[in-house]
Amino acid sequence: MMPLAGRWLSSLAVRSGGHGVLFDCGEGTQIALREANWGFRAIDAICISHLHADHVGGLIGILFMLANSGREEAVDVYGPPGLVEIVKGQRLLAPILPFEVRCQELQPDERFSVGDLQLTCTQGEHLVTCLAYRVDLPRRPRFDPERARQLGLPVELWGKLQDGETVAWDGRAVKPEEVVGPPRRGLSLAYVTDTRPSDALASLATEVDLVVCDVTFGAPDDAARAVETKHMTFAEAAELARQAQAKRLWLTHFSPALPHPEEYLDSAWAHFPYTVLGHDGMRATLRFDE
DSSP states (O other): OOOBTTBOOSOEEEEETTEEEEEOOOTTHHHHHHHTTOOSTTEEEEEOSOOSHHHHTTHHHHHHHHHHTTOOSOEEEEESTTHHHHHHHHGGGOOOOSSOEEEEEOOTTOEEEETTEEEEEEEOOSSSOOEEEEEEEEEOOOBOHHHHHHTTOOGGGHHHHHTTOOEEETTEEEOGGGTBOSOEEEEEEEEEOSSOOOHHHHHHTTTOSEEEEEOOBOSGGGHHHHHHHTOOBHHHHHHHHHHHTOSOEEEEOOOTTOSOGGGGHHHHHTTOSSEEEOOTTOOOOOOOOO
């Protein structure tokens, strides 16, 4: 809810194939990105969970940095209803940018793409409308070049078949299943913040490689306060990850009243042992299974 020494406000950056997506951008996000030595120009989209200042107050700084990076391509900003007015207000500080800022207010379960990344959202339970996001990077099935050569297929048709298209060749229709293997598991993550746990959120995060999740409160005695303010405790976030059958859980969005969140990790591990504390600059590379 407020920055502390050594603890910035909410933001998560995802990069894949030259495309970048930023989830939330609290005050100071541009500085945190500089400290991480991540470039700005590749940020194609910004996804806002909700319109509280600690999640959107840094948007104007990000837009300035994108402009100073030489970006001229359009930038898409996604978020809940009311987003257009928030962006319009911040744009008063930057009325002229070298790229178009396109805003889209999302409804729950809406789907969209950024490069090869496929995104969807669902509604959380907070004091204002709040969206949780899931990101999927599909993996194409394994291609059998030897079988393609046996069929006499020219190389220029191979990509279409691997993408699932049927192609015409030598007087007949060649189907993808003739030269590709079964579907393969892709990569996925979920970003869940400022919300109570729910079955809908567990469904959104089903079998993801990583959940990044709100844990504003630590002690079991704070459970009533978490219900009142529409946040989660360590135990609730871990139970959400367990229910979703996620692979890993990163905890974030600690209350300023939690200067030492590690003191509450045991309550998370009791529900989901693959839990770690998030920290500024934390990063990981998700890789396809072999």
